[in-house]
Amino acid sequence: MSAIIQHKQDEHLPSLEPMMRLVESGMNAVNSVIIERMQSEIPLIPELAGHLIAGGGKRMRPMLTLASAELLGYQGTRHHLLAAAVEFIHTATLLHDDVVDGSDLRRGKHTANMIWGNNASVLVGDFLFTRSFELMVEDGSLQVLKILSGASSIIAAGEVAQLSAQRQLSTGEQKYMEIITAKTAVLFAAACRISAVVAERPEAEELALDAYGLNLGIAFQLVDDAIDYVSDSETMGKGVGDDFRDGKVTLPVILAMARGNDEERRFWQDAIMGHKNGEMDLLHAKALLEQHGAIADTLERARHYGKLAIDALAPFPDGAAKDALVEAVEFAIRRAY
Template sequence: MTATVHTFPGKTTPSLDAMVQLVAADLNQVNAVILARMQSEVALIPELAGHLIAGGGKRMRPMLTLACARLLDYGGARHHKLAAAVEFIHTATLLHDDVVDGSGLRRGRRTANIIWGNPASVLVGDFLFSRAFELMVEDGSLKVLRILSRASNVIAEGEVNQLTAQRRIETSEDQYLDIIGAKTAALFAAACRIAAVVAEREDATEEALDAYGRNLGIAFQLVDDAIDYASDGATMGKDAGDDFRDGKVTLPVILAHARGDAAERTFWRDAMEGRRTSDADLAHATRLLETRGAMADTLDRARHYGQRAVDALGPFPAGKAKAALVEAVEFAIARAY
């Protein structure tokens, strides 16, 4: 019997504490690699990179690499550099995303592009990507290199796909799922999968961990897209309503638009095309998402993908590592409450 995702209001709030405790010693090693490899004789590079890397991020993706390695009883140290590479890829994409989106807040702090400007943010993002690839090459596994380089490529494709879909209210649910599967879930999947490679496990184990990470990543992004409309800057660590004002056609919007009457569909088109972006418009959008059931159904879908992630862990034995990985799914979904 597989575990089940239980994430309902009123229950004990899940957290990443179990995972943090599970991988604490390994994470110290990863953080040492990150600190060493973000150094440069060009002072702006560690200054800017450190602003984001030390900015309160949960290190969820590298912790997934470490926790999956623990699940497989891997006793080596290769995963330390590879988990650092995963974090560098993630940080590089955040730097680039904030430039593309013109974001002002990240994890409750001013974004690097606001402090140092867009050119510096893009170039330091490039530096971190190159550092990630150096770490992959040092590991020496072509399979690891193939998995992480492919993920980097897919993330870039997802970001471009999202850019082309921006302000296009006719974006389909399938295209939306393609976008988040690429821009978010691909790195979650790769972070988990490489643990099976370094532990020298069979393809079936790789596939199971890939499925766990991919479905967790989709659930994570679905929740993010829902709480953009239902949270605030203190909770989200970014400006509330950013997606709305940027014209990002996320699943809540797709569902509300499809279910709306003619006046509502006109509102959504105007909003996504940048003609309705005031605080009052955002409040109206949030009401429509609730009345049309778009928020509830988006979170239902998140729970569905979360359950798929948990089910992917079915073949693995019970223990602290598996429990921590299950709770990570519960944490990803419980952020909505």
Template sequence: MSADIVQLHPRPEKRPTLDPMLALTAQGMNAVNAVILDRMQSEIPLIPALAGHLISGGGKRLRPMLTLAGAELVGYQGTRHHKLAAAVEFIHTATLLHDDVVDGSELRRGKAAANIIFGNPATVLVGDFLFSRSFELMTEDGSLKVLKILSSASAIIAEGEVSQLTAQRRIETSEERYLQIIRAKTAALFAAASRISAVVAECDEAQEQALDEYGRNLGVAFQLVDDAIDYDSDAAQMGKDPGDDFREGKMTLPVILAYARGDEAERKFWKEAIGGHRTSDEDLAHAIELIRNHDALEDTRERARHFVQRAIDALSIFPDGKARAAMTEAAQFAVARGY
């Protein structure tokens, strides 16, 4: 038999990582981090202390990396995107600070949340400070189009958070409403972070839209996986308390699917749990059991894979190369990750 006919034991497919994205953006991220460190300073010591608690807390910095990777993809040679990537990170950090106050979170990225250490008033006000810093950076750039994209995303994020708040503890929340919420609260900033690279590089509308679509679909997939992880991991992996979404009565897709597929007794349980009347550890364990019995986690991840494929397809108008490959693998990582 010829030696080149059959491979009996094909290698397992390599698990996607963020490593290519990290390598692609490493030099740019050094510049972005320098801007972040500089602009979070204040004569009021509490501001850099509280901001630094979260900013240095080990986040993936995926959103500013998208801005840098997009610039590499379109061949941008300037430095304007460094300040804009920092603005993106400040917007994201401000929303996290505000979210933790709204949710009463105790953990963020595996450490005590800022609101637990510094209190709710200080956390809200430092979030406001970081929002203000982000707008300073936008206006310094001088592009009205960039300002419009990022300010619009900021407004949409706030609308998404309010929409999620009004959907809390409402068992009748539909999958369509849920997707509207995550498109606003998560995907809008992913889309804006990606798109502004094409704006500063003065690309054509098609390339702008392609980067917007990439970020938007990646953002939806990222949030879908986050919501699955809340019922599929422990706090060490997530960096937050397991079951937070459950106890807060958030109608995320795993719950929406399990409720829709459940029998009468199961639906009764979900109504009581989401209503805030069944929130013990035993209730959480039962919720996870129901979610697994109805394949709600796998189906949530399958929907995430669908959006990731749409993100990858959006990059097809760009030539093959390191940047496109890194952005493709980053999208695949968003679904494969366990944290």
């Protein structure tokens, strides 16, 4: 594992800057596609979509598509449309997620559903999904269509699975890992893999990029679920403890329940069922997570998947693109520290 993932204090802090520099010109093209394709004669559509798309997100997923293409030495432009399709899929899921979760903050700003209402958010999310599929069809590759449409289907199923698991104390580690793989990691994997398709590279390289993206996505979500309990609203851009108040059974909670005594498990049962979700309850939950090492072990799990992501890049040549993709993994994990 790299020195940065081990958090040596004398190393520079990892960031997305190398990847942003690597794909800067390509992202300008992608952003142009995004702006063009979210337009509509119905003013509410670009207004609401633009609120989220311009809301300060790093656009990590489309950047991964472009960086993967750079890794493969691809010289064409097909990946610009497809990176925009990836971002539309992601944005649509965010709009829908915020409605389901009743969220009021996203990237430090009021969510679209808080401003325009749930109905508008759901329907504009649907509009963005259709735009993404138009872009896939324009590309003309059945393999690309298969990868991105398959990912979209899995994401939707993962969101339903997460909803079904909400406030369900029986949710175990295996089910939790299945949910975060589906709702988060699969799109990371697809975003990377499609670049190998447009670059007409062998299937082994497709699968290597798929493995990179999948493991990065898992690590990314594990860190998200950990920092929901230990970060702050300014850093996270959303409410701290949202998962706790929403009754989401994430890995930190699963570990703390498994390691706690009967009294602690009764607390978690009351909390997950929504009977104890005040600020003092959140503080008690944080104390239990700390006491049982649940946050530390969740982050250790994230580092494990981060290492798997970096290992998946072994077949590719060293260079700026590979370095940027490695540092993206290190950044995803370092957010928690």
